[in-house]
Amino acid sequence: MKKLDSCSDDFSSTTLVELAEVLRQQSSAQSSLEHMVSKLLSTALLGVAVVQRDSFLFANSVLQHMLDSAEGTLKQTLNYSSLRLQPYALPACAGKTEKVAHSIEDVHYECRWQTPKGKLLDVEVYSVVVPWGEDQASIVLVNDISVRKQYEASARLAGLVYESTSEAIVVTDEDGIVVDANPAFSAITGYAIDEVLGQRLNILASGKQSPQFYQKMWAELAESGQWQGDIWNRRKNGEEYAERLHISTSWNPDGTVYRRIGVFSDITSHKKREALVWRQANYDHLTNLPNRQRFQGRLHEAMQKSIQEGSPFALIFLDLDMFKDVNDTLGHNVGDELLKEVGRRLQTCVRDTDAVARLGGDEFTVIVAGVEDLSVVERICQQILGTLAKPYKLGEEVAMISASLGVTMYPADANDAGELLKNADMAMYAAKECGRNQYCFFLPAMREAVQARVQFSRDLHIALAENQFRLYYQPIIDVQTGKVCKAEALIRWLHPELGLVPPSEFIPFAEDSGLIVEIGNWVFNAAVDQAVAWQSFGKDFQISVNVSPAQFYANGVNPKDWLQRIESAGLDMSSIVIEITERLLLDTNANVTKILRVFRDAGIAIALDDFGTGFSSLTYLKRYPINFIKIDQSFVRNIEPGSEDQALCDAMIVMAHKLGMEVIAEGVSAEVQLSLLQDAGCDYLQGFLFCPPVPAEQFQQWMQNWRYQ
Ligand code: C2E
Ligand code: MG
Ligand code: MG
Numbered sequence: 001m002k003k004l005d006s007c008s009d010d011f012s013s014t015t016l017v018e019l020a021e022v023l024r025q026q027s028s029a030q031s032s033l034e035h036m037v038s039k040l041l042s043t044a045l046l047g048v049a050v051v052q053r054d055s056f057l058f059a060n061s062v063l064q065h066m067l068d069s070a071e072g073t074l075k076q077t078l079n080y081s082s083l084r085l086q087p088y089a090l091p092a093c094a095g096k097t098e099k100v101a102h103s104i105e106d107v108h109y110e111c112r113w114q115t116p117k118g119k120l121l122d123v124e125v126y127s128v129v130v131p132w133g134e135d136q137a138s139i140v141l142v143n144d145i146s147v148r149k150q151y152e153a154s155a156r157l158a159g160l161v162y163e164s165t166s167e168a169i170v171v172t173d174e175d176g177i178v179v180d181a182n183p184a185f186s187a188i189t190g191y192a193i194d195e196v197l198g199q200r201l202n203i204l205a206s207g208k209q210s211p212q213f214y215q216k217m218w219a220e221l222a223e224s225g226q227w228q229g230d231i232w233n234r235r236k237n238g239e240e241y242a243e244r245l246h247i248s249t250s251w252n253p254d255g256t257v258y259r260r261i262g263v264f265s266d267i268t269s270h271k272k273r274e275a276l277v278w279r280q281a282n283y284d285h286l287t288n289l290p291n292r293q294r295f296q297g298r299l300h301e302a303m304q305k306s307i308q309e310g311s312p313f314a315l316i317f318l319d320l321d322m323f324k325d326v327n328d329t330l331g332h333n334v335g336d337e338l339l340k341e342v343g344r345r346l347q348t349c350v351r352d353t354d355a356v357a358r359l360g361g362d363e364f365t366v367i368v369a370g371v372e373d374l375s376v377v378e379r380i381c382q383q384i385l386g387t388l389a390k391p392y393k394l395g396e397e398v399a400m401i402s403a404s405l406g407v408t409m410y411p412a413d414a415n416d417a418g419e420l421l422k423n424a425d426m427a428m429y430a431a432k433e434c435g436r437n438q439y440c441f442f443l444p445a446m447r448e449a450v451q452a453r454v455q456f457s458r459d460l461h462i463a464l465a466e467n468q469f470r471l472y473y474q475p476i477i478d479v480q481t482g483k484v485c486k487a488e489a490l491i492r493w494l495h496p497e498l499g500l501v502p503p504s505e506f507i508p509f510a511e512d513s514g515l516i517v518e519i520g521n522w523v524f525n526a527a528v529d530q531a532v533a534w535q536s537f538g539k540d541f542q543i544s545v546n547v548s549p550a551q552f553y554a555n556g557v558n559p560k561d562w563l564q565r566i567e568s569a570g571l572d573m574s575s576i577v578i579e580i581t582e583r584l585l586l587d588t589n590a591n592v593t594k595i596l597r598v599f600r601d602a603g604i605a606i607a608l609d610d611f612g613t614g615f616s617s618l619t620y621l622k623r624y625p626i627n628f629i630k631i632d633q634s635f636v637r638n639i640e641p642g643s644e645d646q647a648l649c650d651a652m653i654v655m656a657h658k659l660g661m662e663v664i665a666e667g668v669s670a671e672v673q674l675s676l677l678q679d680a681g682c683d684y685l686q687g688f689l690f691c692p693p694v695p696a697e698q699f700q701q702w703m704q705n706w707r708y709q
Contacts, residue, residue: 041058041060042060042061042062043060043062045062045143046060046062046141046142046143047059047060047062047063047066047067047123047140047141047142047143047144048060048062048063048139048140048141048142049063049080049139049140049142050132050137050138050139050140051080051100051101051103051127051137051138051140052103052132052135052136052137052138053101053102053103053135054079054080054081054101054102055075055079055080056074056075056078056080057075057132057137058075059074059075062142063142066115066121066123066142066144067083067113067115067116068115068116068117068119069115069116077116078116079101080097080100080101080140081097081098081101083097083113083114083115084097084111084112084113084114085111085112085113085114085120093109093110093111093112096109096111096125097111099127100125100127100138100140101138103129103132103135103136103137103138104129105129106127106128106129107125107126107127108124108125108126108127109124109125110122110123110124110125110145111123111125120146121144121146122144122145122146122148122149123142123143123144123145124142124143124145125140125141125142125143126140126141126143127139127140127141162182163182163183164183165182165184166184166187166265167184167263167264167265168181168182168184168185168187168188168189168243168262168263168264168265168266169181169182169184169185169261169262169263170182170185170196170201170261170262170264171259171260171261171262172201172259172260172262173258173259173260174256174257174258174259174260176200176201176260177198177199177200178196178197178198178199178200178201179197179259180193180197181193181196181197188235188241188243188264188265188266189204189233189235189236190235190236190237191203191236195236201262204233204234204235205233205234206232206233206234206240207234208231208232208240209231209232213231217229217247221247221249221260225248225249225251226246226247226248226249227245227246227247228244228245228246228247229244229245230242230243230244230245230267230271231243231245240268241266241268242266242267242268242270242271243264243265243266243267244264244265244267245262245263245264246262246263246264247260247261247262247263248260248261248263249261281293282294282297284343284357284358286336286339286340286343286358287339287340287342287343287344287358288343289343289346289347289356289357289358289364290355290356290357290358291357291358291359291360292357292359292360294357295355295357295359295365296417298355298357298367299315299367299417299420299421300417302355302367302369302410303410303411303415303417305369306369306410306411307411309370311369311370311371311372312370312371312372312409312410312411312412313367313368313369313370313371313409313410314367314368314371314377314380314407314408314409314410315365315366315367315368315407315408315409315410315420315421315423315424316365316366316367316368316377316380316381316384316405316406316407316424316439317363317364317365317405317406317407317408317421317424317425317427317428318346318363318364318365318366318384318403318404318405318406318428319362319363319364319403319404319428319432320342320362320388320401320402320403321401321402321403321404321432321436321437322401322436323335323338323361323362323401325586326338326399326401328586329586330394330397330399334394334395334397334399337392337394337395338392338394338399338401339358339362341392341394342362342364342388342401342403343356343358343364345387345388345390346364346366346384346387346388348387349366349380349383349384349387350366350368350380351369353369353370354366354367354368354369355367355369365421365424366380366384368380371409374409374441377407377409378439381405381407381439382439384403384405384439385402385403385405385437385438385439388401388402388403389401389402389437402436402437403437404428404429404431404432404436404437404438404439404440405427405428405431405438405439405440406423406424406425406426406427406428406429406430406431406439406440406442407424407427407439407440407441407442408420408423408424408427408441408442409441409442413442422447423442423446423447424442426442426446426447426449426450427439427440427441427442427443427446428440429446430443430446453509456506456509457509457512457513457515459495460493460506460509460510460513460515460519461515463493463495464515464518464519464522468493468494468495468496469491469492469493469494469519469522469523469526470491470492470493470494470500470695471489471490471491471492471523471526471527471530471696472489472490472491472492472693472694472695473487473488473489473490473530473543473693473694473695473696473699474487474488474490474686474691474692474693474694475487475686475690475691475699475702475703475706476488476544476664476684476685476686477684477685477686477690478683478684479677479678479682479683479684479685480683484537484541484703484706485538485540485541485542485684486541486542486543486544486577486684487534487541487542487543487544487699488543488544488546488579488686488693489523489526489527489530489543489544489545489546490503490546490693491503491507491519491523491546492693493506507519507548510550511548511550514550514554516548516550516551516554516556517550517551517554517556520547520548520551520556520557521556523545523546524545524547524562524565525565527543527545527576528565528566528569528571528576529569530543530696531543531569531571531575531576532569532570532571533696534700535571537703539572540574541575542574542575542576542577542605543575543576543577544576544577544578544579544607545576545577545578545579546579546609547578547579547580548581549580549581549583549584552584552589552591552592552595553589555591557595559595559598559599559602560598562599563598563599563602563604566604572603573602573603573604574603574604574605576604577604577605577606577607577627577628578599578604578605578606578607579606579607579608579609579630580596580606580607580608580609581608581609581610581614582608582609582610582611582613582614582620583614585608585620585623585624586614586620593623593624596624596625597625599625600625600627605627605628606624606625606626606627606628607626607627607628607629607630607664608621608626608628608629608630609630609632610630610632610666611629611630611631611632611652612631612632612634612635612648612652613632613634621655621656621659621661622659626661627661627662628661628662628663628664628683628684629652629656629661629662629663629664630663630664630665630666630686631649631652631653631663631664631665631666631682632666632667633666633667633687634667635648635649635652636649636665636666636667636668636669636673636677636687637667637669637673639672639673639676639677640672640676641672641676646676646680649665649676649677649680649682650680653680653681653682654681657681662683662684663681663682663683663684664682664683664684664685664686665677665682665684665685665686665687666686666687667686667687667688668685668686668687668688668689668690669687669688669689670689671689673687673689674689
């Protein structure tokens with residue numbers, strides 16, 4: 001096509017028709033151009049504007065839409081430079097905005113705009129300066145890049161998280177080859193990123209998980225693309241660590257695996273803490289043996305195994321004999337050492353498959369698995385008794401101890417864990433009753449005996465409520481004067497069916513059940529009433545009351561109440577003697593000492609009963625406020641001229657006198673005993689030779705007839 005401006009040169013040679021044709025063609029080209037420009041301006045992709053002197057001369061619909069402007073209003077309402085968001089725009093934008101607004105030069109930049117309605121949008125601006133009439137203008141192309149910017153921001157954020165998270169992130173390809181890992185991965189595993197790229201992650205394997213574990217994990221990954229769990233791996237330095245791992249999968253469009261992404265955190269300290277807590281809950285801190293809780297689990301496991309394999313097992317319950325005495329005499333630290341050693345020795349007596357546990361205190365259990373023959377258990381029991389009986393060297397001290405063992409068989413004796421333990425406990429008690437340092441097998445009769453004892457304890461409650469107790473009195477005679485100067489109050493239970501029950505048969509139950517406190521108070525009150533009734537026996541006449549250690553331990557002795565009771569009965573404090581046993585003094589219990597001192601200070605005498613049978617120690621005789629010692633009847637019974645018991649009685653009497661105490665001999669039942677004790681300088685005598693314990697009325701009659709030859 002010929003250009004119009006060139007046609008003038010050829011005018012002479014151009015016909016009108018040709019000119020008309022040229023004009024037509026030029027006009028058509030013009031309209032094509034206009035059409036093209038109009039199409040370009042109405043593009044849906046870009047905002048297009050003509051800006052001159054900071055005003056919009058033109059804006060296409062895309063730009064109007066971007067700026068929330070109604071058709072045609074942009075020109076009047078908005079300046080180009082006012083779009084720039086302040087103060088967030090990059091400083092670089094400022095100059096660029098000016099250049100566009102005032103058509104200074106061509107620019108290309110990114111900026112953030114704020115529309116008059118407050119909408120924020122990220123834009124990419126491309127502007128060229130063109131001549132416009134007499135002046136210049138900027139043709140501005142605006143691309144809304146808000147979405148791209150958002151993607152960029154979140155990608156930046158993801159990158160930041162990836163780099164700075166404390167969770168390790170490792171990416172592998174579909175074959176498990178590492179393609180990327182973050183710094184936390186290096187921090188946890190000790191491998192630099194370069195060292196793992198191109199490697200398989202089995203370089204971390206610790207061997208702690210079985211092949212089946214990994215098979216299951218891969219099966220789960222193949223099915224769901226996800227897996228999570230805790231695994232033990234190994235760091236580069238060889239140290240094992242625990243990680244909590246989550247694996248997810250990124251898929252290709254065709255459904256094949258693109259990447260596997262593993263995210264894990266180091267939970268070693270958490271696992272260690274967990275293990276420690278578990279150990280504390282299941283193991284005894286002193287002996288490191290399983291504790292009661294773990295024992296229960298082991299017992300259930302043994303029961304299940306026994307059912308599956310059809311082989312019986314034995315449960316041995318072991319209690320040390322007189323362990324309290326070791327604690328009391330050698331101290332708790334030595335006691336602890338002894339328990340540790342007992343635990344160690346017990347383990348040497350059993351096979352690895354057997355389970356030793358410490359239930360608490362001095363109680364241990366042994367589960368002997370797979371016992372086809374009772375003789376196996378018997379052999380183990382004998383071995384335990386023999387091993388434990390050997391001397392214990394504990395620091396400076398050497399201690400000896402024995403144990404009583406109760407054995408029960410599963411499933412022959414019971415099929416319930418609780419029952420089994422009870423059986424073994426009962427059998428152990430039977431071993432104690434038979435004289436300790438031995439073992440007893442459980443017998444059903446033991447259960448019946450225990451049931452009878454439970455019934456007996458119930459009856460004791462009834463006895464209190466229905467006033468079935470009686471106090472008997474036994475005279476105590478002054479050797480010098482022959483006068484009956486004291487009486488010991490001894491309790492009896494007038495049982496509706498069993499008749500008169502002696503204290504030895506029910507006091508231990510009362511002590512175990514705590515009922516001793518009420519019974520003790522009853523005895524004390526009854527004795528005080530009797531002392532009131534017997535004031536005619538003389539001002540010096542005393543009634544001795546036996547007080548069990550269990551009453552003290554249960555805070556059942558209230559000295560204030562007791563003193564008040566004596567006072568309000570109008571008695572002298574000296575009318576009552578309190579008989580305690582050596583065992584009570586073994587306990588270095590400050591409260592016991594305090595109570596004894598209150599009694600003693602008030603003028604109540606204290607007698608030490610059954611002297612010579614316990615830990616007859618001079619130290620506590622000196623330490624405690626004791627007025628009388630009562631030589632136990634076991635010494636008096638066999639006393640004969642020149643006998644060892646005579647020597648012992650003589651020694652006890654001399655010693656007591658040296659410490660300023662008086663001596664009462666119990667169980668005097670023969671003339672020879674009387675004369676030997678008299679010769680030894682014993683102060684008081686008590687025994688069947690004079691009178692057995694009798695009811696109060698009978699005691700009174702006996703007193704009337706009493707003549708000392
Ligand atoms: P105990 O305090 O040593 O009492 C002396 C025991 O020796 C009494 O037994 C008495 O009957 C017995 N006895 C006295 N003389 C002779 C004798 O010549 N030959 C023999 N074979 N025995 C003699 P009993 O009354 O059966 O009391 C036994 C134990 O029961 C008492 O020993 C005491 O420890 C306890 N007991 C008795 N009454 C009470 C009480 O009211 N409270 C408490 N806590 N314990 C009591
Ligand atoms: Mg007594
Ligand atoms: Mg006694």
